[in-house]
Amino acid sequence: xxxxxxxxxxxxxxxxxxxxxxxxxxxxxxxxxxxxxxxxxxxxxxxxxxxxxxxxxxxxxxxxxxxxxxxxxxxxxxxxxxxxxxxxxxxxxxxxxxxxxxxxxxxxxxxxxxxxxxxxxxxxxxxxxxxxxxxxxxxxxxxxxxxxxxxxxxxxxxxxxxxxxxxxxxxxxxxxxxxxxxxxxxxxxxxxxxxxxxxxxxxxxxxxxxxxxxxxxxxxxxxxxxxxxxxxxxxxxxxxxxxxxxxxxxxxxxxxxxxxxxxxxxxxxxxxxxxxxxxxxxxxxxxxxxxxxxxx
Numbered sequence: 001x002x003x004x005x006x007x008x009x010x011x012x013x014x015x016x017x018x019x020x021x022x023x024x025x026x027x028x029x030x031x032x033x034x035x036x037x038x039x040x041x042x043x044x045x046x047x048x049x050x051x052x053x054x055x056x057x058x059x060x061x062x063x064x065x066x067x068x069x070x071x072x073x074x075x076x077x078x079x080x081x082x083x084x085x086x087x088x089x090x091x092x093x094x095x096x097x098x099x100x101x102x103x104x105x106x107x108x109x110x111x112x113x114x115x116x117x118x119x120x121x122x123x124x125x126x127x128x129x130x131x132x133x134x135x136x137x138x139x140x141x142x143x144x145x146x147x148x149x150x151x152x153x154x155x156x157x158x159x160x161x162x163x164x165x166x167x168x169x170x171x172x173x174x175x176x177x178x179x180x181x182x183x184x185x186x187x188x189x190x191x192x193x194x195x196x197x198x199x200x201x202x203x204x205x206x207x208x209x210x211x212x213x214x215x216x217x218x219x220x221x222x223x224x225x226x227x228x229x230x231x232x233x234x235x236x237x238x239x240x241x242x243x244x245x246x247x248x249x250x251x252x253x254x255x256x257x258x259x260x261x262x263x264x265x266x267x268x269x270x271x272x273x274x275x276x277x278x279x280x281x282x283x284x285x286x287x288x289x290x291x292x293x294x295x296x
Contacts, residue, residue, distance in 0.1 A: 040096075041054070041093070041094065041095060041096025041097075042094060042095070042096075044252075048248050048249070049119070049246055049248065049249040049252075050095060050248070050249065050252055053095055053097055053119065054095055054096060054097060056097070057097050057098060058097050058098050058099075058100050059088075059091070059092050059095060059097050059098075059099055059100065059119050059120060060100045060102060060117070060118050060119045060120075061088040061091075061092075061099055061100065061101050061102070061118060061119065061120045061121070061122055062101075062102055062103070062104025062108075062109060062112050062113075062117070062118035062120070062121040062122070062123050062241075063080060063082070063084050063085055063088065063101050063102075063103070063104060063121075063122050063123050064082075064084070064103070064104065064105070064123050064124060064193075064194075065080060065103040066193050066194065066195035067082075067124060067193075067194055067195075067215055067218065068082060068218040068221075068222075069082050069083055069214070069218055069273040069274050069277070070082045070083045070084045070085075070123075070124050070214070070215070070273075071083075071084045071085055071101075071122070071123065071124070080101045082273055083142070083269050083270070083273040083274065084122040084123065084124065085101060085122075086265075086269040086272075086273070087122055087141060087240070087257070087260065087269070088101065088120070088122050090256060090260050090265060091120065091240075091253060091256050094252075094256045102117070102118060104118060104121055104123040105123075105170065105171075105172070105192050105193050106123070106125075106170040106171060106172035106173045106192075106193075107170070107171040107172030107192060108172070109121045109123050109125055109172070109241060110131065110134050110135055110172075110241070113135050113241055113242070113243045113244075114134070114135075114243070114244075116243075119243075120240055120241065120242060120253065121135075121240065121241030121242075122240055122241075123241070124144075124212060124215065124238055125238060125239060125241050126144075126173075126174045126212075126236040126237060126238060126239075126296060127140060127237045127238070127239040127289065127292040127293060127295075127296065128174060128293070128296035129293050129294075129296065130296075131241075132293055134244060135241050135242060135243060135244050136241075136242040136243070136244055136245070136246065136247075136250045137239035137240065137241060137242065137250075137289060137292075138239050138240035138242065138250065138253045138254040138257050138289070139239065139254045139257055139258065139287075139288060139289045139292075140237035140238060140239055140285045140287045140288075140289065140292050141238055141239065141240065141257045141260070141261070141266070141284075141285065142214075142237070142238040142285060143235060143236065143237045143238070143285045143287060144212035144213055144214050144215075144235075144236040144238065145212065145213045145232035145233075145234065145235060145236065146174075146175065146178060146210065146211070146212060146213070146232055146233035146234035146235075146236060147210070147211075147212075147213045147216055147228050147229075147230065147232060147233065148162070148167075148208050148209070148210050148228070148229050148230050148233070149201070149208060149209040149210070149211075149216040149219060149220070149226055149227070149228055149229075150201075150207065150208045150209075150226070150227060150229055151201065151225060151226060151227075152225050152226065152227055154207065154208070154227075154229075156207060156208055156229060157229050157230060158229055158230025158231065159182050159183050159210075159230055159233055160183075160230075162179070162183035162185075162186040162207075162208060163183065163185035163186060164185060164186070164187070165186055165187065165207040165208055166186075166187045166189055166205070166206040166207050166208075167179060167183065167186045167187065167188055167189065167206060167207065167208045167209070167210055168188075168189045168190075168191060168196070168197035168200050168201065168206040168208070168209045168210075169188065169189075169190065169191075169197065169209065169210050169211055170190070170191060170192065170193065170194055170197070170211065171190045171191065171192060173211060174234065174236065174296060175210050175211055176188065176190060178210070178233055178234055179210055182233060189205070189206050194209075194211060194215055194219075197209045197211075197219075198219050198222065198223070201226065202223060210233070212236050213228065213232070214274060216228055217277075217278055221277060234296070235295050235296075236296075237285065237287055237292040237295065237296075239289070239292065240253050240257065254289075261284035261285070262284075266284040267284070270282060270284075
C-alpha cells in the first residue's frame with residue numbers, strides 16, 4: 001500500500017513539472033487561466049475588507065492539505081496545490097495581493113472564519129442551511145456527489161450494506177449526519193482528515209469511507225485496490241466560506257467565482273486537476289446559492 005499511497009500526488013507533481021518544462025513562462029496563457037488569470041486588481045472603498053486586505057498585501061485562505069485534487073501539499077516542491085488553491089489564487093489576484101494558504105480541516109473551517117484565523121475558506125466545504133446560520137457563502141463553484149468507497153474484495157455494494165460496518169468520515173463534514181440518517185446501524189469512525197480514513201481502510205481498521213466522489217476518486221488513484229460502490233447519497237455544492245455578515249466581501253468573492261466560471265478559468269482548472277485523470281467532462285455549476293441552500 002505504501003507504494004501507491006502517493007501515486008496521485010506524484011502524478012500531479014509530474015504533470016505540473018511537465019507544464020513548467022513545456023514553457024509555462026507565459027503565465028497569462030497557461031497557468032494563469034487556471035489560477036490567477038490576468039485579472040487586474042480593483043480599487044475598493046476605505047473600510048471594506050477588500051481595502052483592508054490590499055493594505056496588508058495578503059489574504060489568508062484555509063484549504064485542505066491532504067485532499068487531492070482540491071488541496072494538497074506537493075511532495076516534491078512542498079507547495080500547496082489543487083483546484084481550491086487555484087481559485088484562491090484567482091481571488092488574491094483580483095485583490096492584487098499575495099495568497100497565504102493555511103491548513104483548514106473539516107472541523108475547524110468555521111471556527112477559523114469566526115476567530116479571524118482565515119479571511120476565506122476554500123476547503124471542499126458544502127453549502128448547507130445549518131452552516132449558513134454561522135457563516136456566509138459564495139455561489140457554488142463545484143458540485144460533488146456523496147459516495148461510498150470500499151476495498152475491491154468487499155461485499156459492500158452500497159449504503160444499505162453498511163449496517164454493523166465500520167465507516168470512516170471526517171469530523172465536521174456533512175457525512176457525519178448523512179450516515180446517521182442513511183446508515184443508522186453503521187459504526188462511524190470520525191477523524192480529523194481524510195488521509196486518516198485512507199490509512200484506516202488500507203490497514204483494515206474500517207470497512208468503508210464515505211465522502212465526496214472527487215475526494216474518493218483521489219484515493220482510488222493513490223490506491224487502485226479501492227472502488228466506489230452504490231448510487232450517489234447526496235449532492236454537495238462547494239462554496240467559498242466567508243465570515244458572517246460581511247456582505248461586501250461576499251459579493252466580491254461571488255463576482256470573482258462567477259467570472260472564473262465564465263472566462264474559461266474554471267474549465268482550465270478542472271481539466272488540470274480532475275478531468276485529465278478521470279476522463280470525465282463537467283461544466284461549471286449553474287446552481288445559485290439559494291438553490292444550494294435548499295439541498296442541504
